[in-house]
Amino acid sequence: SQKIEQNSEALNIQEGKTATLTCNYTNYSPAYLQWYRQDPGRGPVFLLLIRENEKEKRKERLKVTFDTTLKQSLFHITASQPADSATYLCALGGSSNTGKLIFGQGTTLQVKP
């Protein structure tokens, strides 16, 4: 069955450092991958989308890579800030026409001042 794995343990880093979050998947060939941010008590908020034919995507301090051979995406936040503390979800899509997303369990990031 399709499976998505993200770092199960919380990631704690110091302010100013680069945070790197991992998303691995099996038994799936997504056409694209999305990253979302979720704060406690709120719904996920879209951050970035990367397509299967793209290696890397950037948006301000965010960078996403997508390796379809390794079946892995890496999500980087450079110059991290305490306000970046949240849970980050990766989501795969595109294997059907419905547009539904398959989410990982999320990784909690804590940036300490």
Added chain:
Amino acid sequence: GAGVSQSPRYKVAKRGQDVALRCDPISGHVSLFWYQQALGQGPEFLTYFQNEAQLDKSGLPSDRFFAERPEGSVSTLKIQRTQQEDSAVYLCASTLMDRGGKDTQYFGPGTRLTVL
């Protein structure tokens, strides 16, 4: 409003009760999704609407779960004879177009359902 809204935000039900959860998507959005999110987990797909048509309900966990979107805007997720395992946050999301999923999904704040 500018975003997706859901009501109620919190719902406590006794086991065996029926509940109805409402989603108001962003005006004009074609596609609407329902997800279930258990504590500490990512959202899991339940069902999908394109306008008023329910095109995918493969994620509904049992026939106690029913969703509708009769006029292609507001949607209701109904759970009959609630069980404790139904306790979760129910998220609604909408997208402007229907392009096979390449669109950003805009999520509501969710309804936290607790079944006692």
